Each structure stands twice: as C-alpha cells, then as structure tokens.
Amino acid sequence: MTEVIHILGAGLSGLAAATILARSGKEVHVHEIREDSGARFDGDFQGIENWTSDLDFFEELREWGFDIDEFKSDSFGIIDLIHPDDEISHPKTEGVAFRVVERGTEAHTIDQGFKRMALESGVNIHYKVKKPAEDCQIVAAGPRESSAVAFGEIFETSHKNLVAFQLNDKLAPGAYSYMIIIDGVGLICTCLWRKQRKSGRYLNETIAWYEENYELDRKPIKRVGGKGDFGLPSKYVHDGRYYVGEAGGLQDFMWGFGMRYAITSGVLAAKAILGECEYEKEVRRRLVPLVKASAINRFLMNRVGNRGFKMVANQWMRDQKRKGDGLKFMQWLYKPGILRRSLWPLVRIGMLRKKELPDGRIVHRMPFRGSLKRDLWEQSPRANEIGEQWKSKQREGGNLSFTESDA
Numbered sequence: 396m397t398e399v400i401h402i403l404g405a406g407l408s409g410l411a412a413a414t415i416l417a418r419s420g421k422e423v424h425v426h427e428i429r430e431d432s433g434a435r436f437d438g439d440f441q442g443i444e445n446w447t448s449d450l451d452f453f454e455e456l457r458e459w460g461f462d463i464d465e466f467k468s469d470s471f472g473i474i475d476l477i478h479p480d481d482e483i484s485h486p487k488t489e490g491v492a493f494r495v496v497e498r499g500t501e502a503h504t505i506d507q508g509f510k511r512m513a514l515e516s517g518v519n520i521h522y523k524v525k526k527p528a529e530d531c532q533i534v535a536a537g538p539r540e541s542s543a544v545a546f547g548e549i550f551e552t553s554h555k556n557l558v559a560f561q562l563n564d565k566l567a568p569g570a571y572s573y574m575i576i577i578d579g580v581g582l583i584c585t586c587l588w589r590k591q592r593k594s595g596r597y598l599n600e601t602i603a604w605y606e607e608n609y610e611l612d613r614k615p616i617k618r619v620g621g622k623g624d625f626g627l628p629s630k631y632v633h634d635g636r637y638y639v640g641e642a643g644g645l646q647d648f649m650w651g652f653g654m655r656y657a658i659t660s661g662v663l664a665a666k667a668i669l670g671e672c673e674y675e676k677e678v679r680r681r682l683v684p685l686v687k688a689s690a691i692n693r694f695l696m697n698r699v700g701n702r703g704f705k706m707v708a709n710q711w712m713r714d715q716k717r718k719g720d721g722l723k724f725m726q727w728l729y730k731p732g733i734l735r736r737s738l739w740p741l742v743r744i745g746m747l748r749k750k751e752l753p754d755g756r757i758v759h760r761m762p763f764r765g766s767l768k769r770d771l772w773e774q775s776p777r778a779n780e781i782g783e784q785w786k787s788k789q790r791e792g793g794n795l796s797f798t799e800s801d802a
C-alpha cells in the first residue's frame with residue numbers, strides 16, 4: 396500500500412518536502428490555512444543568500460531536482476552598504492552573493508514556482524483548510540510568534556536595478572533597512588528588532604531617507620510586511636513529527652534570511668522519511684551551527700547602537716580590502732569559531748527565554764525586545780507627507796497586507 400504523508404503548510408519548506416516525497420512515490424497531502432501558497436507575502440522582494448555554504452544554493456537546488464527556472468530570480472554580486480552616518484560603500488564579490496526573488500501569489504514568484512513543481516510531482520494541496528498538527532508527519536507552518544517585524548512599501552520607480560542595505564538604529568531599531576529595485580518596481584523595507592508603537596513612522600522616515608539619497612521618482616503601490624520568530628527548540632523531531640522551516644525555529648537571528656534554511660530543512664525531512672538520513676542529526680550538523688552563530692551575532696548587535704553598526708560596516712570594508720572579496724566577511728559571520736562559541740552560554744541566558752509550546756516542545760526563543768528611550772522621536776515634515784501620501788493611496792484602494800496588530 397502507498398504510504399500517505401500529511402504536511403502542514405504550503406510555504407517553501409512544506410512544498411520542498413512534498414515534492415521530493417511525491418517524486419519517490421508517496422501519496423502526499425499538503426494542508427494550507429491560507430487561500431494560496433505565498434499569500435502570507437504580497438509581492439515582497441526577498442534575497443536568497445549564498446554565504447552559509449561553499450556550494451551555490453541554486454546548484455544545491457538543481458542537485459535536489461528543483462527547476463530554478465520555475466520562478467524569476469535576479470543575481471547580485473554588489474550592494475550599496477549604507478553606514479549609520481550615511482556614508483555609502485560597496486561590498487562586492489565576483490560570483491553571486493544572493494539572488495532576489497519575489498514572494499506572493501503571482502506566477503513568477505518563488506512560492507508559485509514551488510507550488511507548480513509540487514503539483515507536477517503529484518502532490519495534493521488543500522487550501523483554506525484547518526488540520527491539526529498532530530495529524531501531520533511534517534509541520535511547515537511558518538512563524539508562530541513575533542521576535543521582530545518588518546514593514547515595507549512597494550512602488551513604481553524609474554531607478555535602475557539596485558540593492559541597498561542600511562545599518563541604522565534610528566530608522567530600523569536594532570536592525571537594518573533595505574531597498575531593492577528590480578525592473579521598475581522598488582521595495583523599501585525597515586526591520587524593527589525592538590517593539591514599537593505607531594511603527595508606520597519608521598517606514599515613512601526610512602522612505603524619506605532613501606528619497607533624499609536616490610533619485611527614485613517613487614509612486615506607491617502597496618504596503619507589505621511580516622514577522623519573524625526566532626527560537627531554538629530542544630528537538631526537531633517531536634512525537635514523530637518533523638518540524639521544518641520557521642516552524643522548527645530554523646531562521647537566521649541576525650538578518651532574517653530564512654528561505655534557504657526553510658527549503659533545506661524541507662528536503663532533509665523528506666529524505667529522512669525516505670530513510671536516506673536522520674533528520675535530527677542532519678539538522679544539527681548542517682543548520683543548527685549556522686542558527687547558533689547568527690544568534691550570537693544578534694546578541695552582540697542587540698548590545699550596540701549606531702556606533703557599533705559603524706564599526707561593523709568599517710570592518711566589512713577593511714576585510715574586503717584585505718581579501719579582495721566582500722562575501723568573505725558574510726561567510727565569516729556564520730562560522731562558529733572558538734570566540735563565538737564561547738559566548739553561547741551567555742547568549743542562552745541573556746537573550747533567550749525558555750518556553751513550553753502547546754504541543755509540548757521546549758523552545759529557547761528570543762522575545763520581541765521592548766523599545767528604548769532613543770526610539771522616541773518626531774517624524775520629519777517629509778516623512779509626515781509620505782504618511783499622508785500613503786493614506787490617500789489607501790483610500791484609492793492601495794493594499795496594506797501587514798499591520799502592527801498582526802505582529
């Protein structure tokens with residue numbers, strides 16, 4: 396009799412697992428609470444990183460049997476790195492540092508690409524359904540709680556393709572903002588690693604900053620966003636269920652680059668069910684050291700403000716000058732190393748809080764930190780105008796897919 400596998404969540408991790416299992420002859424059912432894959436996102440641009448392994452991620456995808464032409468992607472080897480004092484420098488590499496993909500329900504998004512590959516492999520996807528996690532072998536339901544949030548605006552622009560990454564503790568408390576422009580569509584996003592009230596002002600002020608420093612000719616389309624859940628569970632297989640992607644805490648504490656971990660963990664869970672590896676062991680060997688290194692970096696970042704961010708930006712550029720490759724610094728950030736490893740006990744006590752989840756799993760998670768005194772400031776007149784501009788766009792039907800209350 397054919398073995399039947401049930402998976403909770405038709406996002407990247409769930410669809411990756413489903414495709415591999417169906418191609419090996421299993422009957423696979425994926426149960427998704429939303430109306431479509433990618434519906435959690437709404438035309439958001441995201442970057443798939445290429446620095447946590449020596450192997451190019453698209454090579455890895457090909458080896459696993461995924462067709463990278465099923466979705467649109469744009470490779471980048473250079474970015475604008477914006478320091479907290481507004482200096483702009485350019486980390487660069489000869490190869491591919493990361494690829495920008497679109498998330499959402501449009502045909503060219505990575506979510507729909509993975510959905511098509513799953514359907515072509517014979518996977519049954521059930522949308523708009525509720526299924527208890529206990530009835531599933533793989534839990535791929537994404538983040539549960541918020542440790543951090545991001546707010547962004549998508550706009551039309553005449554500016555050429557570009558990725559800018561800004562370390563700035565005022566515009567993005569504890570974190571960073573970014574601007575991605577692909578083929579006439581831009582996204583400006585600010586990440587909040589400290590919880591704020593009236594968070595719209597952070598996005599308005601960030602947009603004002605980018606407008607002042609780049610010729611954007613910006614015409615707002617919609618506002619997007621989402622949350623990230625950062626935590627380390629004590630087990631990745633619990634009561635016979637495999638926890639993958641963000642549902643399994645496989646997320647990058649430092650910058651939030653969780654897509655690669657999501658797909659990789661989905662593949663590993665499928666291979667474990669097929670008897671080709673041991674999931675718990677493989678996740679601990681391949682992914683947990685990266686997640687831990689990112690948590691240690693996050694712990695350090697939580698301790699510094701703009702002065703520390705400036706030191707990081709300078710260090711990055713010095714490292715590039717010495718080694719002739721800007722990607723080496725990013726690779727180094729994720730290497731466990733003795734110094735970083737020695738900080739781990741401090742990180743566990745100082746940053747993570749032990750919590751028992753409703754399904755009995757124990758997780759050491761990073762709570763959403765509170766705001767600081769320095770997070771209170773008045774919007775500039777231009778940021779106010781940008782806020783008003785967005786309100787009038789909303790009255791015309793501009794979509795807002797994530798708000799403070801969703802966090």
Ligand SMILES: Cc1cc2nc3c(=O)[nH]c(=O)nc-3n(C[C@H](O)[C@H](O)[C@H](O)COP(=O)(O)OP(=O)(O)OC[C@H]3O[C@@H](n4cnc5c(N)ncnc54)[C@H](O)[C@@H]3O)c2cc1C
Binds near residue numbers: 433524526546641
């Ligand atoms: C604003 C933002 C920007 C980001 N930028 C980047 C980036 O640049 N690079 C990067 O690598 N990562 C980025 N991430 C993180 C990345 O999006 C996630 O880590 C990744 O999508 C996780 O994949 P997943 O399969 O675990 O979850 P998802 O892709 O979210 O899939 C989970 C699925 O489960 C469904 N679901 C939830 N609950 C249930 C339930 N009870 N029953 C059934 N289905 C359920 C959801 O609807 C969803 O479809 C970003 C995240 C946000 C919010």
